Amino acid sequence: MVNGLEKYFDRTFFVPEGIICWPHVSYFDAMVIFVSLKQTPFDEVIFGLDSISFINFGKSQKEIVDLIFQHFKDFNPKQENSNKIITHEVPIYYDMNGKDLAALSISLQMDKEEIIYKHQHSSLQVAMIGFLPGFIYLKGLDEAIISNRKKIPSPRIAPGSVGIAETFTGIYPIQSPGGWNIIGFCPIKLFDVQKKPAVNLKIGDDFRFYSITAQEYAKLNAHG
């Protein structure tokens, strides 16, 4: 294997139930590995922000290592990545009256308008889906608006809420408690188990928010 993935075999971490975890995987490799898994011999592959875990139920960890080796034997990152880059254009209603945005404005010492501008002009990319069903992590946030999570999580965050924390933007698919700083709301359902597939995003896709008004948000709101 001379495709740059050898190093991950050395770092393999074993987790119970025949789970293999590769920590510290580069984003580029995660992107191309994700694409390569259209035809997957694995029962589950879980992408973290810098890790990938492989599961095959009922198989030993050695058998999974062999499967991984087989799957990636002829793997060519450059070829896998020749797929066209997809850009998702997604509406957002930036809530200028939101509490979290006001708090961010103080902690970042930046006007609310500037925070929004910097968010909207960040080159966002899909990093992973995880945590909750359909919770989307986007990377590539403008460094000037990197923030900490809220010290005390909000007990109830509305579905469609868009928050920022650390270097990520997250989109809440369902009502949930959460600690991200909410800056706006996305009216469309990016994740819907009634649809096939439930989600149309893949790791590495570009993601761009376009701003809509409160009225447009109300009209488009699919969260009910």
Add this chain to the structure above:
Amino acid sequence: MVRSTTAFMQVLETGVYASVQDGGRFGYLHWGIPHSGFMDKALAALANELVGNPEDAPCIEFYKNNLSIRFSKSAFVAIAGIQVSFSINDAIFSGTQSILIPKGGVLKIISLPHHNWAYLAIFGGFNSEEILGSRSMMKGVTTLDKLYKGMTIAYTHTTQVSMDLSISLGKEKEKDINVIPGPEYTLLSKSIQIKVFKKPLMISPQSNRQAYVLQGFDQEIPDAQIKSGYTPAGTIQLTSAGKMFVLMNDGQTTGGYYRIGFIDKEDIGRLSQIPFGDKVQFKMIEDIKL
């Protein structure tokens, strides 16, 4: 000959928490969808076995007592729980058993003294909503995340009834829960490693199908954070504030806290049944079977 038609059960009372569960929903962790499924697989399998169902057929999983259901047509069911007692109309029964509920009969769970979760299986099966290959109720996946008072669930009414069976289940002896080290265990200082599982920890009453909250450690671990990575059911998380959780079947699929250990697969069901408010002793197994 088996004749089958659709019948309905109406949920009169849910108790604290009840939901339809089955063997689980597999293959969607990469969308953030946990496996869900029975908290105590062995007990649910027994309930199913008592009515002749496959072991991972859907059951109603209920917490403690007060679940109450009316059946529109006769139903052959099994109730499995350690020293569970229940009534059908005015008659009282105790112990794990299969039994015929007559047309219009009302089942009510009276008590489940020692455990958290028990199961109601039905011959023919529940016809509740199936999403992504499973009927396990899960917030953000199925339309309903649990049973609600007044709702109805379709089931298959059959005329075939095998013999009523009852099984005597004793309270299990308390044993340590085995833990294998997680990826971030070695990032803890030696003194914390020794301390973290030394004393029994209390399972907080705030625990649920997402996570069991452990109380009694509470030592701050500065900067105990990772980039969000996979957290299987059974992951023991330790936060920088010193809070500990065991992620359970409906738990988050990835997390940013230290994963200091994983509950041995064989012990997850037993852990799930330790009553909230009781203490649990974890035991680290260093030599892992790979």
